[in-house]
Amino acid sequence: xxxxxxxxxxxxxxxxxxxxxxxxxxxxxxxxxxxxxxxxxxxxxxxxxxxxxxxxxxxxxxxxxxxxxxxxxxxxxxxxxxxxxxxxxxxxxxxxxxxxxxxxxxxxxxxxxxxxxxxxxxxxxxxxxxxxxxxxxxxxxxxxxxxxxxxxxxxxxxxxxxxxxxxxxxxxxxxxxxxxxxxxxxxxxxxxxxxxxxxxxxxxxxxxxxxxxxxxxxxxxxxxxxxxxxxxxxxxxxxxxxxxxxxxxxxxxxxxxxxxxxxxxxxxxxxxxxxxxxxxxxxxxxxxxxxxxxxxxx
Amino acid sequence: xxxxxxxxxxxxxxxxxxxxxxxxxxxxxxxxxxxxxxxxxxxxxxxxxxxxxxxxxxxxxxxxxxxxxxxxxxxxxxxxxxxxxxxxxxxxxxxxxxxxxxxxxxxxxxxxxxxxxxxxxxxxxxxxxxxxxxxxxxxxxxxxxxxxxxxxxxxxxxxxxxxxxxxxxxxxxxxxxxxxxxxxxxxxxxxxxxxxxxxxxxxxxxxxxxxxxxxxxxxxxxxxxxxxxxxxxxxxxxxxxxxxxxxxxxx
Numbered sequence: 001x002x003x004x005x006x007x008x009x010x011x012x013x014x015x016x017x018x019x020x021x022x023x024x025x026x027x028x029x030x031x032x033x034x035x036x037x038x039x040x041x042x043x044x045x046x047x048x049x050x051x052x053x054x055x056x057x058x059x060x061x062x063x064x065x066x067x068x069x070x071x072x073x074x075x076x077x078x079x080x081x082x083x084x085x086x087x088x089x090x091x092x093x094x095x096x097x098x099x100x101x102x103x104x105x106x107x108x109x110x111x112x113x114x115x116x117x118x119x120x121x122x123x124x125x126x127x128x129x130x131x132x133x134x135x136x137x138x139x140x141x142x143x144x145x146x147x148x149x150x151x152x153x154x155x156x157x158x159x160x161x162x163x164x165x166x167x168x169x170x171x172x173x174x175x176x177x178x179x180x181x182x183x184x185x186x187x188x189x190x191x192x193x194x195x196x197x198x199x200x201x202x203x204x205x206x207x208x209x210x211x212x213x214x215x216x217x218x219x220x221x222x223x224x225x226x227x228x229x230x231x232x233x234x235x236x237x238x239x240x241x242x243x244x245x246x247x248x249x250x251x252x253x254x255x256x257x258x259x260x261x262x263x264x265x266x267x268x269x270x271x272x273x274x275x276x277x278x279x280x281x282x283x284x285x286x287x288x289x290x291x292x293x294x295x296x297x298x
Numbered sequence: 299x300x301x302x303x304x305x306x307x308x309x310x311x312x313x314x315x316x317x318x319x320x321x322x323x324x325x326x327x328x329x330x331x332x333x334x335x336x337x338x339x340x341x342x343x344x345x346x347x348x349x350x351x352x353x354x355x356x357x358x359x360x361x362x363x364x365x366x367x368x369x370x371x372x373x374x375x376x377x378x379x380x381x382x383x384x385x386x387x388x389x390x391x392x393x394x395x396x397x398x399x400x401x402x403x404x405x406x407x408x409x410x411x412x413x414x415x416x417x418x419x420x421x422x423x424x425x426x427x428x429x430x431x432x433x434x435x436x437x438x439x440x441x442x443x444x445x446x447x448x449x450x451x452x453x454x455x456x457x458x459x460x461x462x463x464x465x466x467x468x469x470x471x472x473x474x475x476x477x478x479x480x481x482x483x484x485x486x487x488x489x490x491x492x493x494x495x496x497x498x499x500x501x502x503x504x505x506x507x508x509x510x511x512x513x514x515x516x517x518x519x520x521x522x523x524x525x526x527x528x529x530x531x532x533x534x535x536x537x538x539x540x541x542x543x544x545x546x547x548x549x
Contacts, residue, residue: 055440058433077444079459081323086393086429088437095392095512096426110516116421117311120322120518128394128512134424162438163469167454170463208546218478227479233423242549253311259524263549265542276530278523281545284532290539297543 003104007070009061009088010036011054011080017148019140020074023104027148028068030061033034038142040149045157055070060157063093063291072109072131081135089132096132097124100139118233118256137180138239177228184210184242187231187258190217191247191268191287195224200291201246207254207298210242215254231257247287250275267291299351299448303342303426304400305335305372307362313343314444316520330363331372334416336483337476342414343376344481345448355380357401360389373495374486381407381500388476392513393422397430403502404435412453415475417442425475432473439470441475 006024008016010031017038020027029039033047035201038084043064048054061084065073077086077098085096097109100121101112109131115122179185194199198212205212212229219230231238232254244259248254250266250273258264259278266275266282267290283290310328316322331339339355348351355377357363363384373380383403391399404410413435415428425441432439444463445456448470457464458477468474488493531538531543 029386079457082425083429083439083441086426086441087433089426090394090397090430090433091513093394093509095394095430096424097513098424114423115518116309116314116322117423119311119314119316120520122518123516125514125516126512127510127514159308164438164440166464167467168465170465172458172461172463223479227477251312255520259521263522263524265546271532273531277528278526280527280529281433282541283535283538283542284528284530285535285538289535293535293539294543297539298546 002108003072003107005071007065007068007073008036008039009073009075009081010083011076011078011084013037014076015142016074016076016135016140018142018144021143021146021148022140023102028070030064032057034153035150038148041151041153043153045155046173046187048159052159053088053162053164053166055080056159056164057163058084059091060155061159064155065141066092070130073133075132075134077134077136078245085132085134092128092130092131092132094126094128094132096134097126099133099135102133102135102140110270112177114233114256117253119252136237151208156207160261172228178211178280179211179229179231179238182211182238182240184208185213185240185244185258186210186211187243187245187248187254188216188218188225189215189248189254192218195222197288198224200287200295203246203295204246204291207295208242210244213238215248215251233257245275246291248275249273250278299346299349300409301342301346301351301353302356302404302410302413303338303377304351304413304415304422304431305338305355305357306332306396306419306427307359307368308332309356311420316478320519320522322506322518322520329365329368331368331375332416332420334420334478336375336416336419337478337480338414338416339375339377340370340481340483341446341476345446346347346378349448352378354378354407356403356407357381358383358388358403359391360384360395361386362389369499370491370494371496372492373484373499376484376490377497379498379500381502383502383504385503388508392510392511393424393426393430394512395509396427398509399504400427400431401434402504402506406502406505411470412448413471413473415473417476417478422493428473428475431540435471435473438468438472439474440466440472440531442477443474444473444477446476489518
């Protein structure tokens with residue numbers, strides 16, 4: 001038995017309403033400037049004025065949700081949605097959770113979230129009158145065959161000024177990469193002795209049409225690769241067709257980001273590395289020997 | 299300027315083990331200050347030094363916070379003082395409860411200019427305590443802040459969104475949650491560790507009833523292992539590479 005109604009708060013275009021459709025009979029949304037695809041009803045707030053943050057709509061969003069009796073509110077996992085989830089939830093007396101699993105049994109919602117850096121999944125029941133959840137990409141498969149009733153209500157609300165002002169918006173330095181949509185990924189870890197040696201991994205990635213990713217120490221220890229390429233519980237979680245871990249021992253905090261890969265392969269010189277307990281195929285060997293030979297053989 | 303770094307005592311995940319029945323054992327896991335909280339401490343110290351102010355730590359939680367080893371460890375990383383609300387009843391706080399208790403504690407500290415949090419706690423990682431604390435306090439609140447510079451009565455921060463950087467002027471006081479790459483936390487020297495023993499720890503207690511838990515945990519279990527082929531070649535590299543190459547080509 002599915003839920004009667006779910007609310008979705010969207011800071012931009014998202015499939016979240018289509019995902020929520022799988023759990024509830026009615027999907028309502030709050031969005032900014034335009035209605036949300038897949039929703040039955042969208043309350044449309046104005047876009048934030050120049051220099052203001054949409055997060056400063058938190059009070060109005062909380063008021064709207066309270067006035068409409070929302071019991072379950074979903075947010076995406078992007079930075080702005082996450083902040084809104086927290087500040088809206090504070091006003092509704094809720095503790096937002098990062099949902100990696102969502103289920104409904106007998107009309108009761110069950111939420112799965114990661115615990116202890118990915119070592120475990122905690123199943124929880126939300127005890128507050130309103131549940132606020134941050135839903136990671138891929139958690140709720142989009143239901144495409146029902147477009148939603150598409151009703152729209154414009155809400156004339158003015159931002160409550162927090163005094164914060166956006167002075168500038170700059171593109172991020174360096175490359176932009178969308179690892180979440182990559183079908184094949186080569187991950188590098190501390191087995192690489194020098195930054196220049198990553199060229200070996202780049203060549204392998206180029207050969208098999210893969211994107212390059214890394215474990216946390218490479219992005220936030222030695223800073224050889226940007227944080228956008230870092231996989232782990234506090235970084236990205238991916239579901240690629242193929243993941244090749246090179247010089248990565250396989251700490252749970254990293255593995256949790258790739259253990260949904262269809263095929264997982266590892267190269268590591270330590271035969272006792274935990275990663276070898278999770279692979280489809282692996283080579284125990286020195287990556288400086290294995291990678292050149294592998295690139296040659298492909 | 300008074301800068302408050304919020305930290306949480308969490309079991310060291312490296313020493314938590316999962317049994318074959320997927321239950322967890324915490325027997326060997328000691329409580330440590332959260333990995334990402336170290337960024338908040340480091341930033342608090344750096345900003346306090348820049349402004350000639352003070353950097354103080356604040357934590358609410360269970361009896362793990364009573365450990366003098368943990369308290370000294372927190373203080374050895376650059377804080378001038380450490381304030382704690384610790385009670386057995388507070389060992390499993392959710393983010394709303396934590397934020398409410400931190401708000402209570404901040405009220406007892408007699409003013410603050412800036413509250414810093416890490417990217418998330420090492421155990422729950424909801425990434426929400428800072429966001430909720432800021433909302434409860436009714437002050438400007440931001441997450442994913444990568445750089446902070448403070449001037450008189452305001453800060454200018456760089457906040458990382460998915461594809462752009464926002465440069466935002468933030469009136470103080472404010473609550474900011476930092477990215478895990480915003481700084482490299484110091485490793486305490488022997489001198490820091492010795493000095494930590496002489497720094498003050500202030501024990502506070504909640505001045506109002508703590509809100510009821512918003513979340514009821516039903517189970518905590520290690521994820522089910524994906525079934526994998528576990529085809530690991532250990533031997534002649536040439537032969538192993540040839541096998542792997544044909545495996546990859548067949549995908």
